Amino acid sequence: MGVNANQLLFFSCLLFMTGCCNGGRILVFPEDGSHWVNMQVILKELHARGHSLTVVRSSRSWYIQDSSSLYTLISVNRTNTENVSPGLFETLLEKSLALRRMTPILRFFEQQKDVTTMLRIFHSGALSIVSTMLDDSALMGKLRDAKFDLMLTDPAFPAGVLLAHYLHLPMVYNVRWLNAGDAHMAIAPSTPSYVPMYNSLFSDRMGFLQRTENFLRYMVSLLQEQFVILPIYDALLKRHFPPGSDLLTMQRSADIWLMRVDFILEYPRPSMPNVVYIGGFQCRPAEPILTELEEFMQSSGEHGVVVMSLGVMVTALPKQITEAIAAAFAKLPQKVIWRYVGEQPSSLGNNTLLLEWLPQNNLLGHPKTCAFVSHGGTNGIYEAIYHGIPVLLLPLLFDQFDNAIRLETRGAARVLEVGTLTSEEFLEALEDLIKNPSYRSNMQKLSELHRDQPLPPLDSATFWIEYVIRHKGAQHLYSEGSSLPWYSYHNLDVVGFLLVIILAELWASIYLVKFLCCIPDKKQKVE
Template sequence: MGLIANRLLCISCLLSVVVCSSGGKILVFPEDGSHWVNMQVILRELHTRGHNLTVIRSSRSFYIQGSSPLYTVITVNITQTEAVDAGIFGTLLQRSIALRKMMPIVRFFEQQKDVKKMLQIFHNGALSLISAILDDSFLTRQLQDTKFELMLVDPAFPAGVLLAHYLQLPMVYNVRWLNAGEAHMAIAPSPPSFVPMYNSLFSDRMDFLQRAENSLRYLFSRLQEHFIILPIYDKLLKTHFPPGSDLLTMQRTADIWLMRIDFVFDFPRPSMPNFVYIGGFQCRQAQAISAELEDFVQSSGEHGVVVMSFGVMVTALPKEITEAIASAFARLPQKVIWRYMGERPSSLGNNTLLLDWLPQNDLLGHPKTRAFVSHGGTNGIYEAIYHGVPVLLLPLLFDQFDNAIRLEVRGAARVLEVSTLTSNDFLEGIEDVIKNPSYRSSIQKLSQLHHDRPISPLKSTVFWIEYVLRNKGAQHLQSPANSLPWYTYHCLDVLSFLLVFILVALWVLVTLCRLLCCRPKRKQKAD
């Protein structure tokens, strides 16, 4: 019996070696915060399939762990003078609330000033990281000698893109945002007539004034890209890359773009062959929650529970808003589970449980959950869609306002304005979401559509990553438009030629008319 057991153990070891040896060497360049939350989901799946993963992180990272059983970690020490840390999001939140109280025209220009400042801060942070890597000859030699086969990049900031090109590796993007806008804008047509721009708060059906503002936002985003972002990397490109290297061209050459979008939620728009839509890939079936938490949920009886979380970046709201929400919760018959890390609100009711962390996906999948109160983060919204839970949204920062509009126009959520929020406003809003069956009906319809697909988003994600590994790229899916200059892409050279041709033709026509019509008549001979 012992001999058989030993043979089985040897066979198992050999099989594990075969599985591991079939895996590829993947270099991963993630972004921090909520972006890292969903990148981890992909890494766990790749690890189970035997791939060898190496993650590059900054020494200033506040969510990416310095060690993991799933992957090897390379920590890069940077000496950035203006550090980007978790505390910056509290400052941004205060500024966002102040902006919401301004007149729309004033808010627009103040937003552009804020966007300029934030782009400079975050892109200079990315520059510090990639500079530290490329200036370290030992590290770059180590990366080259490892013979990675693929680079998995979150390109919200281009440090990973630049490293992939330096190492000449095929690229797969885990992406939604790129530079100053939505990633589609980089290589797919994005007409501002029906594609709402970042922070526009418009749907895809705009009236004339909205299209005018949306076009202005489109112009601003292009100007920000060319005059704020690109100059930041000029010196680095001249130092470490061949002459004529261009950041925008580099960004467009990813083999596969894994887009964190599902058009069940987002608005339809032009696409490209190498775009793979994986919105909701981080969602999964609900697992059993802890016995203590289950007891609290069951104590709600027929009324059920409300779950509230504002993601990983915002742990607490300003005190007056927190007190208004806590007071409203205290008047609900439902039990409330609230992820909260600030000072305990004085108006908190006995029906509300405060937790530093909560199993959000598992609670949203619980049959007793009646509503989800969220800031509108993409991960939370897709989990609500996955489990069919109606949402009360209080957008605070970045794309959360746009996400809120998208879910609101689908009829699956109600949106409240945080800057003017009162306890009565919040109570009326949460009761509406719980009691009005249209919200639950709408989001369950979205959930049905989201699940009705031939392959899950996560399996699709892994398939396309391994597709690039097997085929050493996917250049056949890339459009030639990626390498065209802007004037050629828009056929401005053709239009210029046609304009010159028409002008020359008109000039010739006018000249001929003058010659024919203005010739002097011959004098008739006298009799």
């Protein structure tokens, strides 16, 4: 059993309480780590609007709290033995640094091999949690009786998607990634001639060789989806869903896609009417910080403060890189606040304050902050854009490399290669970022564009969630193109049909000419 008797009793009480609630009843299936950080922002807003929230998580979750005033929790014991822990990301970081030192061709093949391994690990985890739930008839009965109005899920891995279809719930996605890459690929036309693929490090202006590599990456992602991801769920679909059920069709059927994208950072591309762009929705005006921290900020005088954070998954870099960064910080006239966990670097200067946690948004919005050193995570980049702070980027994993390229091409950031980083290189880049006014000017322009919207992204997200609740879905925005087979979508069947007709007519014409040429001349016969 994935859920014990006490949890079922608690859940029964929830059903009674939610029946008295004026707001909607929302089942939430989030992803962990940094994905949970931004999902919480939406949940807080929905809770404030009177909606009743029930969150499903794995019992091995890293960051989703056991208890909260925002939601009721369903904690599911996963059946598989493979444990995806934060320690996995340290291993992935070591591999990523090794990849950066390889030749481009070898890096490409090693990268795809690593991606395939990660896909198997994470999708097997998603399979484990949804299998445990669907096999638990008592839990499924309680969920049906709850009469939820919709499923809000992050579909990076499809456990929430499968549960929503099993319960016949409308779906709203809080989404950026799906299966093997960018979620846009699943919902909107995304030709690889100008839409850069995940981890390609290309802009939307690609030369011939870049387009060739981008196309190969596109084909590899399709192969990974078909031959790595989909087979993982075959047995589950046969056991719990009607014959012919297809995971890709389920994923594409979401009513609203709340896409964590703003085109001030993303490259322009085709879209669909049920895609709502909410990039930077977690950003907000800075709030006052603790007195001790405020005193440290003010002690920087006219030089200002540099803030550094590597996100929630990677707290520290390898020792030699950490020492190089600490030594560079020590030479700055600025003060430094560094989110850091682990042994203190021996080269740490008196101007640097190490904290295991820091109020990142509030520090980036502080008038003394002059630069941000980041790994390039989406949440941090949008917060820097919102507050107009130039960024020194040290991309480490996943989409961070693509994020870095996008911000660098806007002239608002410097990007460094972590695998070969030296103290001198880090110091030169950071001083350039601080002293060259063009970086701050370009970032403030991005901030101005990002803030100039008819509706704040968070309000837009909650509007469309409530829209789906009010209208019990939004299938009138769904494009039938998403349900077409690939050969019909690209009209290859039509092209084939027309080609057959043309060839048939050509063959008939040739045959007719040959026939006419072979008719004997009557005059010749008389002679």
